[in-house]
Amino acid sequence: MFETAIAGSLPKPAWLAETGKLWPRWLPEGADLAQAKLDATLLWIKAQEDAGVSVIGDGEQSRQHFVHGFLERVEGIDFEHKVEMGIRNDRYKAMVPQVVGPLRLKGRVHEAEARFLRAHTRHKIKFTLPGPMTIVDTVADRHYGDSVRLAHAFAELLNQEALALQADGVDVVQFDEPAFNVYMDEAAGWGVAALERAAQGLSCTTAVHICYGYGIQANIDWKNTLGQEWRQYEKVFPALAASRIDQVSLECFHSHVPPDLMALLEGKDVMVGVIDVASDTIETPEEVADTIGLALKFVPRERLIACTNCGLAPMSRAVAEAKLKALAAGAALARGRLG
Numbered sequence: 001m002f003e004t005a006i007a008g009s010l011p012k013p014a015w016l017a018e019t020g021k022l023w024p025r026w027l028p029e030g031a032d033l034a035q036a037k038l039d040a041t042l043l044w045i046k047a048q049e050d051a052g053v054s055v056i057g058d059g060e061q062s063r064q065h066f067v068h069g070f071l072e073r074v075e076g077i078d079f080e081h082k083v084e085m086g087i088r089n090d091r092y093k094a095m096v097p098q099v100v101g102p103l104r105l106k107g108r109v110h111e112a113e114a115r116f117l118r119a120h121t122r123h124k125i126k127f128t129l130p131g132p133m134t135i136v137d138t139v140a141d142r143h144y145g146d147s148v149r150l151a152h153a154f155a156e157l158l159n160q161e162a163l164a165l166q167a168d169g170v171d172v173v174q175f176d177e178p179a180f181n182v183y184m185d186e187a188a189g190w191g192v193a194a195l196e197r198a199a200q201g202l203s204c205t206t207a208v209h210i211c212y213g214y215g216i217q218a219n220i221d222w223k224n225t226l227g228q229e230w231r232q233y234e235k236v237f238p239a240l241a242a243s244r245i246d247q248v249s250l251e252c253f254h255s256h257v258p259p260d261l262m263a264l265l266e267g268k269d270v271m272v273g274v275i276d277v278a279s280d281t282i283e284t285p286e287e288v289a290d291t292i293g294l295a296l297k298f299v300p301r302e303r304l305i306a307c308t309n310c311g312l313a314p315m316s317r318a319v320a321e322a323k324l325k326a327l328a329a330g331a332a333l334a335r336g337r338l339g
């Protein structure tokens with residue numbers, strides 16, 4: 001009861017990449033970089049296990065950014081000539097690569113780190129990929145000219161990699177779709193359809209993570225405009241409940257999401273965000289257990305997984321490690337209280 005998992009990313013050690021940044025520059029080069037990425041992965045596998053987290057991830061140590069890490073392995077993308085674009089409905093500007101031709105995978109994207117992760121823990125492992133709609137919102141399209149066609153083109157590539165990850169021994173393939181909270185009508189329509197295309201044929205557990213973004217200032221400012229009740233999930237949850245996706249990861253603690261929206265996910269496992277990624281204050285086990293207790297009013301206990309609200313990438317290592325411990329300790333406390 002009450003498995004625990006991270007949403008996806010963890011901070012990169014200072015010897016691997018610049019710290020505190022969403023698009024950090026790698027520090028080592030060539031073969032040293034490849035080795036350093038795996039060293040950092042091992043460090044975080046151990047930290048998650050030591051904290052008592054039950055579903056282990058690679059902390060996204062091998063990718064510079066959760067979207068661009070995938071795009072780097074896609075033919076038809078021009079990474080040399082990035083352009084500035086407003087993303088997430090112009091919430092912030094980013095330098096993004098351009099789609100300049102038909103899309104095709106150059107080969108495997110995450111084989112090395114997925115196999116490494118599988119080889120170094122006996123726990124269940126989860127691997128994250130960006131969702132099709134969020135990718136479409138994080139590239140400049142100069143070729144397809146149609147968001148839905150572009151999303152389905154990416155969904156086919158994601159599906160190839162997801163099937164290969166499953167063959168690598170991954171237990172949970174998760175697609176990250178923060179864009180679902182920005183373009184709610186499109187998300188409930190073609191967004192979920194493209195997501196299902198990406199998950200087609202998978203027999204492992206499938207998941208989608210939908211959040212209000214990393215704890216960066218642009219996101220904090222945006223959240224301040226959303227009012228006292230954040231109802232963004234209301235549109236997409238019924239579409240996800242009707243989909244073949246098994247698990248949904250959502251924000252809860254310190255958000256203004258009405259908890260009763262979780263009831264819209266009937267039949268799905270719910271990864272409830274019990275850890276705030278926009279604050280360095282470490283949650284107490286009691287706070288985590290209280291959030292789990294609140295979610296249990298709307299989610300059956302056997303379907304509840306305690307999770308972080310989003311990735312921890314821009315945080316300090318010490319804060320991230322302390323938050324992992326709080327996550328596991330809080331779930332343990334909840335098991336004692338409610339088991």
Ligand code: ZN
Pocket residue numbers: 007178209210211212213214309310311
């Ligand atoms: Zn997120």
